[in-house]
Amino acid sequence: MGCSSSAAIERQSQKLDEDIKAATLIQQWYRGHSARMEMKQRYTWSIFQSIENAADQDQLQLSQFFTFLMDYYIHHCADMKTTKYSVFSQLLQPSQGSSDRKALDPMPEVAKVPSSYTGPRIVFPLKASDVSTLLKAFKQGKQLHSWYMLQLLQATKNILKTMPNINQLSTHYSKDITVCGDLHGHLDDLLLIFHKNGYPMPGNLYVFNGDFVDRGESSVEVVVILFAFLLVYPKDVHLNRGNHEDYVMNIRYGFKKEVLRKYRLQGQKVLQAFQDVFRWLPLATIIDSRVLVVHGGISDTTDLGFLASLQRHRIADILWSDPRSKSGCFPNSSRGGGCYFGEDVTTKLFRKYKLKLLIRSHECKQDGYEMCHHGKVITIFSASNYYEIGSNQGAYVKLGPDLVPRFVKYRVNKSARKLTLKQRVSVAEETALKALRENLFIYQSEIITACRSFDPGNTGGISSSEWASAVESVLHLNLPWRTLQPRLAKIKANGSVDYLSTFRDLQFKQPLSEAQPGLIEAVYRHRADLEIVFGMIDKDHTGLITMEEFQQTWKLFCCHRNIRVDDKSMDDLARSIDFNNDGFIDFNEFLEAFRLVQIDNE
Template identity: 50%
Template structure:
């Protein structure tokens, strides 16, 4: 029996060893699998963010041209209608018309939410119910709501101080970006705003999503009902020029065609009166973007925020003598000061990398002598007639920094070259500011995070981002932050799931990853000519193959997206057994549909690359946002262009040009005709 028992024990031991080995192998495989998934999720988010920030930098660069248009078009146009400047400027007579919302009647056929002023809790419930059912609030109510909101915000300070009681928790929400489903989910999970349930929304309510106006309606309504228990900070997208690029202007003009322009004017005033920061219990600083090593909360408290309707467009300088050039020096290019330490201020105070900065011109091949040059902003270009004093520069820089900056792990403060505006601030910058003002923590938003939030700088900086599925379905969670009286943060995550609800984690990651790579491949294809030139510098014999290191260097030199190209190479190009890359394979799976016939391939790439910029120019010219440029709008615009370029063009020539662009001869110019006419070429191209 003893021998039998011994054999049995030995067999059990062997089985146990096999089971342990199997468990270890499964554990290793699972760890490897989850690590791979996590790596894929991270570089997918990096791809989306890199493309997003590259677009933002292009927007900041293009703002130079738009600022010139806005500042000078009225002078060219004389007493006639002002096509450009009325986008961001409003006369006193027009302002009185904007306030005259009472002349608008709500028809009996209107079946949307009915509200009355002053607003009550019942009105907010009516609004929520109606907007959930996708009912559109009548323009009369919207205009009055915006008007009342502006009146209230004018009374608010630049930096709001609030406190929590023993029984309250403050809920802090980050970027919503027009995603109404996220806001409704927050209210469902966390409850509606009330004296017992206060909220703070930290900017970027609009753009990108399709329901920006509905979000503003809800937030403004609760603000008027609970002025002491709902708080709003300004974000970098609360800006009319940003709205023209990222969708909100188009959204509001489509939803409120006849009254959209009035609403946009009112919103510009509202943007300029939104508080810049909030301090909770004298310990927690909350602002949208971040800080710089020069951020001064006392200075922020005293400046006149109302003149910053667009942070991308500096306020017009007061009449003054040129300041003494020895008064002030700047340690940061973002200040808008010259790097030699002089006081002369260059604007906007937005940084663009000198290497790889696009200096472009847009030309039309349909007129012999008509050439429009659009020079993209370079970091050292001074815009006409916007020379500011050192004081004005510093004031503007303070606002730019808190709306556009991002934290980083390294110490110091550097220009935010990735976004093109604000700065990167390190843990030492955070610690210095918190110590100076006896603060405990900085809460900010501005950046999409995979989990909806992120803690950095030794727990001193929290990023909160409330728009889930920001880049694509399943790309990220949203989150909000609960701040108790003890000031200990608690995070609540969520995700508005629709198509991805039934997918496994692997399937969700794969779907988002595929979407990110499609976006990246499209960007690669639009730079095909530049990339081929860079590749062939490493391939003088034209073998079609280069080393991986050369391929990665070429990709980064042309695209400047700061991505892990070696990691991504297997999804973007064919790799040979000898470790070389077949660089032609980068362009095999994508083809751009030509908007016009018989156009050179490199022109098609360029048109596609700058399509968003051209569409923005088109939308500015298209004053009534009908999707068509009338001949009168075209005539007014070209009078401005010809004056800017000092070209003498008579009305007959302009009309001939308009008719030549109008290829289908319907009396107006649509975007495809406009795109065919305006050809973007490299400024330094010998051709």
């Protein structure tokens, strides 16, 4: 019995040891798996934000280009009738939307609603039932007729013009005040917020903190719903302006295209009406004299008294700044506009105005919100799946009389909820890497030159650290390049990085003139800027510009950006883009010419 008992104990001990070893291995695997997922999430997020910030820098440089054009016009083209750059006389003329004319009057230029129209029908002045009609129709994918749209926008503009730059709210008249951040055309997120938090109405007050449009596919519907609620409940719905409530931003990031696609013949009139309304959006909201809500942030010179007295329809300030842990106020080098402000700047403003909290938006956060400056600054972002399905949660914040923030997080989209963490990370990672490869491709000449500085023997191979240094010296994205290298470039048999392999997986879909390959890269690099300029030249929204307009635009752009190009190469490229040989360049032709596709290497 004793021997049998001892053997049993020994077997149990061996089994326990094996179980412990198995558990340890599983634990190690899980920790390693979690660490890899965390690493992928971090570098994916870094890629998304770095590329977004680079686009913001391009936006600032485009503004500098328009300043350059104005100077060029003054010094070289005073008499536009005698200059070869006459195209810019129309580009530099003030927009017709800059005055309070009767352009928004929908009658008689816009035909009244036909009997065949199956979309939502509303009656002015709007009532809560009309908003319900709009919500139901938009959920079904229906569109509001332009006749209704223009009346709604005119009514919205009229009410906004009566509002101050800074709205003052009080929790004494509402159980809670809900603050929402960027929506960016994400209709499902807005509807989910209403489902979880209730519709705006007396006792359920909302502040929407800018960036209602661009990027998402339903910007028109999102902003129409917000405007409709504002018209019905003007004391319970408050809209701050964001940096995307701006015409040039709308050209780059999609709202203009969406409006023209949905309203076709009346698209130009509807688009101008939206721009007129955007210019009158208030700039900030203050809750209980203690909480400042503003889209971007503050600076060391922020003066609420001055802000309250500005002609807001002529400015787009305080919309770009971001908080940072570093003290002081310094240029926002990542975005290229606005500033970074430290906790000392926040503290100084709070002391001056007896504030307790700053709520701002403007930056996508993985959890939908983030607190910094020891809880004094809150960033709230309400568009979930902003970069890609599963990339981030959305959130809103609620404030009661105690002014203690309570956050509600969510993630919209059924497909995102069905994905595992690994699947969500993989989808987001592939989208981010695709965008990054595109950036590498369009800077390939400079990157190859930088790599060859480490490769005097022209072997085609350099070390991983040298490759990382070369890429960062050109792109300035501050990314973990050594970690990313295995996903972006192949390794040679001797262990060195084959830096030319970085660019082999992509090519242009359409064959382009090879007269000057560097020119093709340069045009591709600035295609978004050129599309914006083309859009401003194309005042009748036909989608066409002449070959001469294209050449004049690009030559002056090259002059401004110090890009060297000869006239013959420019002419050859323009002709190669005009695929149908009609003497015009279609925006679609232009974009199609510079569309990258993946090469099948198998």
